[in-house]
Amino acid sequence: MKYVNFLKNLSIVAAAAVSTTVALGGQSAASAFTVTQNNNPNDLLNSLLGSNTSGLSGFTVTTTGNANAFGLFNNDPFGLGSGVVLSTGNVVDVIGPNDTSSKTTSYGTPGDTPGSFDLAQLDISFFADNTVSNVFFEYVFGSEEFLEYAGSQFNDSFELLLNGTNLALLANGNFVTINNLANSPSGPFNPAYINNTGNATQLDGYTTNLTFQGAVNKNAVNTLSIKIKDVGDSVLDSAVLLKGGSISVVPPKTTPEPASLIGILGLGAFGITSLRKRKQQAAVKA
Template sequence: MAFSITPGTSNLLDTLLGDTTGLSDFSLTTIGSSQAFGQFTDDPFGLGSGIVLSTGKVAEIPGENTLSVYDFDLNHDFAPTALPGYSSGELGDNIQLDLSFFADSSVEKLFFNYVFGSEEFREYGGSPFNDSFELLLNGINLAKLSDGQNVTINNLVPSYDNPSLDHPDYINNPVGSGVNTKLDGYTRTLGFEGLLAQNNRNTLSIRIKDVGDGWLDSAVFIQAGSVGTVPVTAPGVSVPEPSLLLGLLAMGSFGLFGGLKKKQGL
C-alpha cells in the first residue's frame, strides 16, 4: 500500500482511541473545513495509520516532494467569520479538534504519539511565517520537542541559512528525496504526556493555524489507537526531558486546567 489520506471528519474518534481505561463519556468536535481533517494509512513517518489535521487540503499531502507547493487557503472555501479569532477577509486557516471526556480517580495521565510537518520548512525558518501548533490538555500546551521547547517552525529550523542550527527532532525532506509526502520537513515521532484532572471532565484541544499568510500549509498526524491512558510504543518516540516535563505538568495541578511569498525550488 502507498501513503493515502481520506478527507473528512467521520470516525475520527474511533480511530484515535486506544486503551481508555478510566476514561468515559467521549465527545469530539471540529472547527474548520472538512477538507482539513482526514484519516491516513501507510504514512512515511512510521506512525502506520491515524488522523491528520492541516491548514490545507489533507488529500494533497501524499506524493513526492517536487517543485510544486502544498499550498491551499481554505478560507477561500468557507466563511472566515465562522472561525474564532478571524475577522472578515482575513487570510489564514485556523483548524481545531476538541476531544472531551471524563476521567475517574484510577488514571493520572493521557498519552499519544504524533508528527508535525510543514511546507514552510526550510525556506521560512526564522521568519514571521511561523505556523502555530498546540496540543492543549485542559488549557495547557504540551506540544513539546525533546528539549521542552514548543513545537514551532522557528524552533525546529531557526535559520534557513544555517542548517547546523536545525533541531535534532527535525527531519528535512528536500526535493527529490523519494519520501512520499509533499511536506518539506517534519518531526520525528513525538510523544504527548499530560496530567488528567481526576474525577472531572477533561478537554484535549489540537490546534493548528496559519501565521502570517494563508498558504504554505502545515499538518499534524496523530497515531491511531495511541490516545489513551497507556502509552503506545512507536519507533523513535521522543518526549521532553523528565525535569522539563514535570515542570510543565505541575502547572496543571495548581488550577490552570480548565502579498505572499512563494516557495523556491530548493
C-alpha cells in the same frame, strides 16, 4: 509585511508553474500512503482511541475548520501506521511525491490568534475517573514552510492543549512551531527536525515521532484541543498526523525513527532559489 507576502505568493506561483512539468517519479513508492478526507467526528475519535483507555469515558468530539482539512491516513512514511490528519490546507495534499516546495490550499479563514489563519481544530472531551493519572498521544508535524521560511514571521504552529495548557513540546521544552524546529534556512535545527529529500510525502520537512503526555483532572471532565494553523498568512500548508489508537492511559512503546532522518544531511543539495533568497532578505528588513 505586504512586500514580503507578495514575494512569497510570487514564489508559489512560479513553483507551481515549474511543478507541472515535473514527472511523478517515485509515485509508486508513495502509493501505499493513503489519505481520505473525513471530518466526521465519530470516525476521527474511533481512529484515535487506543485499547488502553480504562478509566476514560463519556467522549464527545467537535471539529472547527474547513471539512477538507480533516482526514484519515494509512501506511504513512513516518512509522505511525494509521490515524487522523489535520491540515491548514487540503489533507489529501500531504501525500507525495514532493514535487513542489509550495503546496497551498488557502481557505483565508481566521485563526484563533491575531495573525493566524486556516485553523483546523479537533476538540475531544472525556471523563477521567480516579484511576487515571495521565493521557498519552503520538504525532508528527510537518510543513511546506520548511526550509525557505524558517526563522521568519510565517511561523505555523501545532498545539495539543489539555484543559487549556499546550503540552505539544519538543525535547528542549519549546513549542512545536516552524521556527523552533528550524531557526533559519541554514539552521541551526532542532534534533527532532527531518528534511524531506524523498517522495513519500509532499511536506518539505517534518518531525520525528513525538509523544504528548498530560496529567488529567481526576473525577472530572477533561478537554483535549488539537490545533494546527497558518501564522503570518494563509499560504503554504502545514499538517499534523496523529497516530491511530494512540489516545491511551499508558506510555507508548518507543517508535524507531524513519530512515529519512538522513535527509537532514542533504540540506546542501536541497537548494533555495534566488527568489526565495530575496524573500528572506525582505523578511529580515520587515
